[in-house]
Amino acid sequence: MQLEYNADQKALQPELVAANINPESFLATDYLNHFNEIVMLLEMIPDMPDIVEEAAEWEPKSYPQHFEDSGFQAKQLAIKAFEIAPAPIRKAFDRNKTELDQLLSSTIAGLMSLNVIERGLAPAAAELIRTRIQQAQDLLLKLNQVIHGKLDEEIEYDDTMPIEEHDAEEVQSQADIDKLFD
DSSP, X not given: XXXXXXXXXXXXXXXXXXXXXXXXXXXXXXXXXXXXXXXXHHHHTTTOGGGHHHHHTOOXXXXXXXXXXXXXXXXXXXXXXXXXXXXXXXXXXXXXXXXXXXXXXXXXXXXXXXXXXXXXXXXXXXXXXXXXXXXXXXXXXXXXXXXXXXXXXXXOOOTTSOTTOOOHHHHHHHHHHHHHHO
């Protein structure tokens, strides 16, 4: 898909290049650090269940919130660029980010409900965490692709389809996964 840029976007693009912000998508890969940290913690939980407490402190952050809290040198530029990012990029970004937030939040909530620090982690739960980590990594890859200006042509990013809507197979497998956390 060829993106079209308005005058404000075109004027900002040279600044983006200098600040390590993608001039096509108007997004910075630094945002992925917010997710990489929690995925690394989740990877350690099967071997070190007490890390679940540290993982439970993680909360979703919006793109602007991440940059406000970060040490990224061009944080105000990153926020400004995000606000005027091309609509197809923003839709793809928001969809993937929301799905990743939901996956990670539900995984953490499930782990907390298992009380893994005192009870340990059953083999089925450990395998489930590995599955969830793989799903998170797949979503991180998609988010990274969007940040680099690539849109997944197989996913419809239109305003008529709610973010929560998934195909029946995904809903069923998610329900099965959630049962392991009960």
